Amino acid sequence: MTAQLPVTAIVAVRNEAANISRCVQALQQAARIVVVDxxxxxxxxxxxxxxxAEVVQFTYAGGYxxxxxxxxxxxxxxxxWVLLVDADELVPAALWDEIAAVIASSSPCSAYLVEKGFHFLGRRFRYGGFSHSAVSxxxxxxxxxxxxxLSEDSGLDMEVHERLVVDGPVGRLMTPLIHDDQKGLTAYLDRHNRYxxxxxxxxxxxxxTGRWGTESIEPRFWGNTQERRRFLKQIACRIPCEPTLWFLYHYIVRLGFLEGRRGWIAxxxxxQYIANVRAKMYELRLQADSAAGTEAADGC
Structure with a gap:
């Protein structure tokens, strides 16, 4: 397949020199490639x-x-059509074939979920449940x-946990993206500390408040994978032993142990990421209660 497709591919970046060249090279089927730096x-x-790629500069002023x-x-x-990818993601040829079929369809969905195929320490994971899907x-x-x-701006200038709200039916593509960051484990851990x-x-x-924002996707167990993920998250965040449950989910329930030492580490x-989230929640409560002259209760 060589003809370009009526797709604008958007890659949002900052300091992605280790990843960006091969990401853009894998987007050549798109009629337009824009890197927002x-x-x-x-x-x-x-x-x-x-x-x-065409490069456009963006300066974040806070908020939405x-x-x-x-x-x-x-x-x-x-x-x-629009395709959103991260700098550490590659669009394989088989996924471009699926995209071409969708575009040629007489009745396509409004949007499509695409799995982000998790690679870790140089290997594609088949087990562990670390890959997730998002509207791309x-x-x-x-x-x-x-x-x-958010009551406080985290300083993140790019949507990380925010999802796309779609007007219309959402389908699914079967071929995953190749999600393979080349910046190493230290950068991975630093990034997730900010997250x-x-x-x-x-x-x-x-x-x-009982809500994630003024406008957000609907948390539904029987919805698409984005909606189910949000539904489960709002249950999990109330469970005291949540970090342990996530470890057991990935390592035992989703067979992460079959990935060997990499599976254990991941x-x-x-x-630990969830433990960090809950520790930071407790710290924020302490700060708020200190300002109000009260004392936070132990726990998250």
Whole structure:
């Protein structure tokens, strides 16, 4: 398959020199490739342009919209379809074939979930349940990101846990993305420490108000994978032993032990991430109670 498809591929980045070239090279089937950069201090922009992408700079001013939603609103997208990928993701040929079939269909869905095939320490995981699906392909104008209102701005300029709200039916593509970060384990852990701060604030808001934001996807167990994931998260965040449960889920229930030492490490990191979220939640409560002259109760 060589003909370009009526797709605008958007890659939101900051300091992704280790990943961006091969990401853009895997997007050549798209009619337009746009890298939205937040003033990278490495040569991300140069590498993206050399690989064939258009580079647009974005400076985050806080609040809504963040980087991807800003791109959807301001890029003047002319193609019928939009594909969102991260810099550490590759679109394989088989997935492009599926995308072409969807576009050629007489009655396509408004959007499609795509699995992010988890790679860790140089290997694709088949077990452990670490891969997840998100809406990545959608028709122009039918989707926008959630408005998750946080009491404190985490400083994250890109949507991480925010999901796309879609006007219309959502289908699923069967071929996963190749989610394989080349920046190493230290960068992975640092990034997830920042994510934990964001999620701690988001969880506290949900627990105090009963909602994730002014506009968000509907948490439903029988919904699509995004909706089910959100439903389970709002249950799990009330369980005291949540970190241990996540370890058992990944390592035992989802057979992460079959991945060997990598499976053990990934499962432990996942459990520690949740432990960090809950510790940060407790710290935020202490800070709020100190300001109010009260004392936080032990636990999360």
């Amino acid at each position: 937040s003033d990278s201090t490495d040569d991300t922009a140069l590498r993206a342009e050399a690989a064939g 919209p963040k980087k991807r939603q800003w791109a959807l609103k301001h890029l003047d997208i002319a193609t019928d 392909l959608f028709q122009r104008g039918v989707a926008h990101f959630e408005k998750l209102d 934990a701060s964001w999620e701690a604030a988001a969880r506290l808001r949900f627990l105090s 499962s432990r990191i996942r459990a």
